[in-house]
Amino acid sequence: MEIAQKETNTKTPLVEINNLNVEFHSSKGIVKAVEDVSFTLHSSETLAILGESGSGKSTAALALMGLLPKPAGRIVNGEIKLEGIDITNMKESERRKLYGSKLSIIFQDPLSALNPVYTIGYQIGETLRRHQGLSKKQANEKAVELIEQVRIPDARNRLKDYPHQFSGGMQQRVMIAMALALNPKVLIADEPTTALDVTVQAQIMHLLKELQKTNKMGLILISHDLGVVAENADRVAVMYAGHIVETGKVREVFQNPLHPYTLGLMNSIPKITKNDKRLTPIQGAPPDLKSLPKGCAFHPRCPFAQDICKSKAPMLKEVEPGRKSACHFSKEDLTEWNNK
Ligand code: SF4
Numbered sequence: 085m086e087i088a089q090k091e092t093n094t095k096t097p098l099v100e101i102n103n104l105n106v107e108f109h110s111s112k113g114i115v116k117a118v119e120d121v122s123f124t125l126h127s128s129e130t131l132a133i134l135g136e137s138g139s140g141k142s143t144a145a146l147a148l149m150g151l152l153p154k155p156a157g158r159i160v161n162g163e164i165k166l167e168g169i170d171i172t173n174m175k176e177s178e179r180r181k182l183y184g185s186k187l188s189i190i191f192q193d194p195l196s197a198l199n200p201v202y203t204i205g206y207q208i209g210e211t212l213r214r215h216q217g218l219s220k221k222q223a224n225e226k227a228v229e230l231i232e233q234v235r236i237p238d239a240r241n242r243l244k245d246y247p248h249q250f251s252g253g254m255q256q257r258v259m260i261a262m263a264l265a266l267n268p269k270v271l272i273a274d275e276p277t278t279a280l281d282v283t284v285q286a287q288i289m290h291l292l293k294e295l296q297k298t299n300k301m302g303l304i305l306i307s308h309d310l311g312v313v314a315e316n317a318d319r320v321a322v323m324y325a326g327h328i329v330e331t332g333k334v335r336e337v338f339q340n341p342l343h344p345y346t347l348g349l350m351n352s353i354p355k356i357t358k359n360d361k362r363l364t365p366i367q368g369a370p371p372d373l374k375s376l377p378k379g380c381a382f383h384p385r386c387p388f389a390q391d392i393c394k395s396k397a398p399m400l401k402e403v404e405p406g407r408k409s410a411c412h413f414s415k416e417d418l419t420e421w422n423n424k
Contacts (some may be wrong), residue, residue: 088112090404096167096168097124097125097126097165097168097303098125098126098127098164098167098269098302099124099125099148099164099165099166099270099304100124100125100163100168101121101122101124101144101162101163101164101165102121102122102162102163102165103120103121103122103161103162103163104118104122104144104147104159104161104162104163104164105118105119105120105121105159105160105161105162106140106143106144106152106157106158106159106160107157107158107160108153108156108157108158109155109156109158110156110384111359112374113374114374115238115373115374116373116376117140117143117157117326117373118143118144118147118326119140119326120162120325120327120400121140121144121162121323121326121327121328122162122328123243123321123328123331125270125298125302126302126303127140127269127301128246128247128294128296128297128300128301128302129303129318129319130293130296130301130302130303130304130305130316130317130318131302131303131304131305131317131318131319131320131321132304132305132306132307132312132313132316132317132319132320132321133145133304133305133306133307133320133321133323134275134307134310134313134320134321134322134323134349135308135322135323135324136307136308136370137308137370138325138326138370138373139323139324139325139326139370140323140325140326140327140373141306141323142274142306143157143274144277144323145189145274145304145306147164147195148164148187148210148247148272148304149158149183149187149189150171150174150176151189152246159172166182166269166270167269168171168189171410178335183215184211184213184265184268185213185266185267185268185269186268186269186270187268187269187270187272188263188264188266188268188270188271188272189271189272189273189274190256190259190260190263190271190272190273190274190276191259191274192274192275192276192278192279193251193279194247194252194255194256194258194259194279195247195248195252195255198247198255198258198259199247199261200246200247200248203243203244203245203246203248204231204242204245204246204250204258205227205243205244206225207258207262208223208226208227208230208231208258208261208262208265208316209223209224209226210223210225211265211266211336212226212265212266215266216266225242226294227243227261227265227266228240228243230261230262230264230265230394231258232244233261233264233295234257234258234260234261234264234291234295235257235291235323235341236250236257236258236261236417240285240404243361246268252279252280252284253280253281253284253287256277256279256280256284256288257288257291258346259276259290260276260288260291260295262264263296267299268299268301269301269302270301270302270303270304271292271296271301271302271304272303272304273292273303273304273305273306273307274306275306275307275308275309276288276289276291276292276305277309277312278307278308278309285312289312289316290314293316294361296405305317310338310349310350311353311355313334314334314338316354317334318333318334318335319331319332319333319334320332320334320337320338322337322345322346322349324370324381325370325371325373325374325376325381325382326373326381327381327400327410328400328408328410329343329345329346329382329400329409329410329411330342330343330345330346330407330408330409331400331407331408332404332406332407332408333392333406336406336407337407338350340415342403342404342407342409342411342415342418343361343409343410343411344382344387344388344411344418345366345382345384345385345386347418348364348365348366348385348387349366351364352364352365353361354368354381366385367385367387368384368385371384377394378394378395379392379393379394379395379396379397380393380394380396380397380398380410380411380412381397387421388413388418388421390412390413392412393412396412398410398411398412402417
């Protein structure tokens with residue numbers, strides 16, 4: 085396999101996505117789910133993709149995994165590189181070889197991702213037997229190790245249990261064990277803790293970060309949860325209506341958002357230091373991707389929108405070192421308007 089043989093240049097990003105466009109075609113029309121999206125991910129780094137439902141964050145991840153629903157979903161432009169190799173149009177049979185050892189994904193709902201009629205020992209073991217050619221006994225031993233690694237007590241006995249015999253948090257741990265079985269370079273965690281209560285959520289994220297440290301994995305964390313992103317990511321790409329509207333280091337973006345949409349998100353969550361300030365939700369709802377508004381897609385909801393916003397779409401451009409924003413107006417303008 086070409087990728088397996090390639091020597092990794094530490095400066096080459098693990099993942100590089102350039103100008104990605106993804107569409108869904110149906111009898112009701114074309115949905116432009118992802119438009120002109122670019123980002124990179126490096127070893128040991130956590131990149132969060134943050135946005136509301138329908139913003140395109142999960143579609144971008146599915147495109148990276150090569151798991152867009154067919155035939156409706158298709159990449160119509162752009163490139164996806166893994167360790168410097170273009171995998172955008174790689175044949176499915178070749179791409180399948182990347183799963184597990186190069187790319188892996190944890191989905192939001194573990195119960196729908198796990199097969200209810202097989203024990204979890206069988207399901208973890210199957211990955212190992214298929215990709216590493218382990219015998220049944222070897223796969224079983226490795227599965228015990230993995231279950232211990234994700235801190236499920238009584239690992240050897242629990243391998244014989246079926247998914248429904250685990251709690252939601254434990255099922256998610258099983259999913260993590262399966263995703264990490266082949267020591268992937270890149271792990272995509274798509275809303276990995278949304279269905280869990282806050283304590284279990286923190287435990288799962290802590291576990292993921294610990295395993296990331298051990299394996300030097302690149303982690304793409306897809307979430308709508310600002311708290312999860314703030315606590316766990318190094319960089320963030322904020323998505324709205326299929327576009328990235330702001331990127332930067334998490335701390336900088338959260339402390340000083342440059343795009344009105346990000347600012348709206350920040351103003352809609354409680355802050356310990358500003359408990360006297362009322363929360364201000366973003367007005368309106370995300371647009372229908374089949375008929376996006378002309379100009380800036382955020383303009384119908386943007387409190388700062390001007391005439392130009394209704395006719396001209398802003399480009400994502402660098403506005404400070406390491407910070408990009410897609411807005412016609414400067415940080416100074418927005419700060420002045422925000423403080424009024
Ligand atoms: Fe708001 Fe206009 Fe900036 Fe869009 S371009 S975010 S509508 S101010």
